Amino acid sequence: MAELVWIFVSAALVNNFTLALFLGLCPFFGVSREVGTAVRMGAANLFVLVITSFVAWGLNTYVLGSAPYLRLISFIVVIASLVQIVEMAIKKLSPALFRQLGIFLPLITTNCAILGLAIFQTNRGYGLVEGLVFALGAGAGLTLALVLMASLRETLDLADVPKVSRNMGLVLITAGALSLAFMGFAGLFSAE
Amino acid sequence: MKTTSPVTDMTRGIWQENPVLVQLLGLCPALAVTNSVANSLAMGLATTFVLLGSSVLVSSARRLVPTEVRISTYILIIATFVTVADMVLQAVVPDIHKELGAFVALIVVNCLILSRQEAFASKRPVGRAALDALGYSIGFTIALVIMGSVRELLGSGTLLGWPVFGPSFEPWVIMILPPGGFLTLGLLLVFLSWWQERSVRSVVDDAAATGRKVA
Numbered sequence: 001m002a003e004l005v006w007i008f009v010s011a012a013l014v015n016n017f018t019l020a021l022f023l024g025l026c027p028f029f030g031v032s033r034e035v036g037t038a039v040r041m042g043a044a045n046l047f048v049l050v051i052t053s054f055v056a057w058g059l060n061t062y063v064l065g066s067a068p069y070l071r072l073i074s075f076i077v078v079i080a081s082l083v084q085i086v087e088m089a090i091k092k093l094s095p096a097l098f099r100q101l102g103i104f105l106p107l108i109t110t111n112c113a114i115l116g117l118a119i120f121q122t123n124r125g126y127g128l129v130e131g132l133v134f135a136l137g138a139g140a141g142l143t144l145a146l147v148l149m150a151s152l153r154e155t156l157d158l159a160d161v162p163k164v165s166r167n168m169g170l171v172l173i174t175a176g177a178l179s180l181a182f183m184g185f186a187g188l189f190s191a192e
Numbered sequence: 193m194k195t196t197s198p199v200t201d202m203t204r205g206i207w208q209e210n211p212v213l214v215q216l217l218g219l220c221p222a223l224a225v226t227n228s229v230a231n232s233l234a235m236g237l238a239t240t241f242v243l244l245g246s247s248v249l250v251s252s253a254r255r256l257v258p259t260e261v262r263i264s265t266y267i268l269i270i271a272t273f274v275t276v277a278d279m280v281l282q283a284v285v286p287d288i289h290k291e292l293g294a295f296v297a298l299i300v301v302n303c304l305i306l307s308r309q310e311a312f313a314s315k316r317p318v319g320r321a322a323l324d325a326l327g328y329s330i331g332f333t334i335a336l337v338i339m340g341s342v343r344e345l346l347g348s349g350t351l352l353g354w355p356v357f358g359p360s361f362e363p364w365v366i367m368i369l370p371p372g373g374f375l376t377l378g379l380l381l382v383f384l385s386w387w388q389e390r391s392v393r394s395v396v397d398d399a400a401a402t403g404r405k406v407a
Contacts, residue, residue, distance in 0.1 A: 020370045021370075022223045022224040022370065024220075025220050025223070026219075026220075069279075073272065076267055076271050077267075112220045115298060115300060116298055119297050120294060123294065168378075169378050169379070169382035172377050173374065173375060173379065174378075175378070176372075180371040
């Protein structure tokens with residue numbers, strides 16, 4: 001149990017997917033303009049991450065044992081078809097949400113966080129439960145980073161900054177400060 | 193479809209539409225592996241190989257791929273080249289491969305590569321697609337090496353492993369850690385935007401001095 005908690009906290013805070021491992025930067029910069037959209041994007045990511053973890057576990061256990069070199073290709077194909085299904089489901093169930101997430105929904109496929117999760121999970125030899133907890137932690141971390149960033153940007157929109165740094169430059173520097181703050185979590189476990 | 197000269201196809205990606213510095217594509221590797229020049233170069237070359245290979249293949253097969261499944265086809269082609277690059281790196285430079293870790297495999301999901309297939313290689317002849325891929329790869333590699341040089345120089349006081357500042361230099365460790373990646377790229381973008389601003393302003397000033405009106 002303690003190990004599962006560690007996996008969760010490590011994925012969510014200490015090795016935050018976005019701020020420490022640079023995974024999932026496209027949505028982090030692209031959909032972090034409003035808190036509401038950021039929450040929904042985070043939730044969509046969390047959902048896909050959990051399914052990915054399950055699929056990666058299944059592929060590793062039952063299919064890829066004899067052909068590990070096909071890992072990358074099979075991961076990406078299965079994940080891509082999966083995201084397609086999720087996209088169709090969301091389009092059907094909530095057209096408003098579909099419009100808001102716009103171009104970034106199909107791009108979840110080419111989101112490094114998704115494939116990164118599958119690869120990390122494989123490299124670390126996580127089982128089914130560990131993998132799912134890892135996915136939950138990673139998703140929670142991604143959502144946290146997205147929402148924090150969106151809140152900061154909503155405030156920054158009102159700030160009077162030099163004109164040259166008004167666009168992505170400022171956003172990246174803010175992300176740097178956020179990442180710096182998250183490094184504080186690195187001492188969370190070594191203190192014991 | 194706009195027609196462009198071969199030279200434009202090649203040079204456009206290097207500076208004007210630089211994938212990292214202008215289009216902000218492929219940020220994931222640009223931030224994650226640029227803590228040293230050697231890593232940046234290895235990542236740049238691996239991406240070059242994958243982009244060039246996929247563009248040529250996608251362009252040669254452009255009449256055979258049905259529109260509905262084109263994205264999946266592109267991703268499959270890209271994943272194949274990445275698998276090759278991954279194995280080659282592992283065999284030739286095992287140390288760097290270990291440091292790049294999962295990020296070699298993650299070239300598959302580099303938005304830059306997929307966007308070139310969709311926007312260019314799938315519609316143009318093989319030669320043009322290769323030129324375009326080469327230009328964007330060079331632009332990508334240059335951006336990575338700039339980032340890597342700044343971060344290695346400040347973060348470890350070395351360049352390609354050679355000490356630069358002498359023993360009295362206290363390395364800014366933060367530069368080779370994750371926050372350093374965000375900060376370096378952020379400041380680089382601010383600098384570029386300032387530079388652009390300045391050149392625009394000088395044009396306006398010249399016009400004002402000669403009494404012309406600027407629209």
